Amino acid sequence: MAQVTDRSLSNYYMDIMAGDEDIYALYFGKSADLYYQNGELSKEIFVFDYxxxxxxxxxxxxxxxxxxxxEENMRFFGISSDKDPNVVIFDYND
Known part of the structure; x- marks a missing residue:
């Protein structure tokens, strides 16, 4: 895995998952410096077709x-980025 040492560069996607029909991307779009200032990571999920x-x-x-x-139960699972990380679950309906 490549390591980026310049924290001023933007990191666009934190995680990605290939589903049966779609690709799910956890979008960040900010620099690591902003993360260290605000303590907040990705709050958006972009869904792409193939x-x-x-x-x-x-x-x-x-x-x-x-x-x-x-995809079957229409749920997102994630690890929160707060000081005491937890598994969080989001139901999504289309």
Whole structure:
């Protein structure tokens, strides 16, 4: 795994998951410096089809470090980025 040492560079995607029909990307889009100043990571999930077209965007009420998706039960699972990290669950309906 490559290591980026310049914290002023933007990190766009924190995590990604390939589903049966879509690709789910946990979007950050900021520099690591901003994370260390604000203590908040990714709150948006971008959903792409396999042609690369943006299909949907979800905005979360928790900041996440990682993402897992249960497409069958329409749930997102993530690890929160707060001082006491927890597993958080979001139901999504289309």
């Amino acid at each position: 042609d690369g077209k943006l299909v949907k965007t979800y905005t979360l009420d928790y900041s996440l470090v990682s993402l897992a998706v249960d």
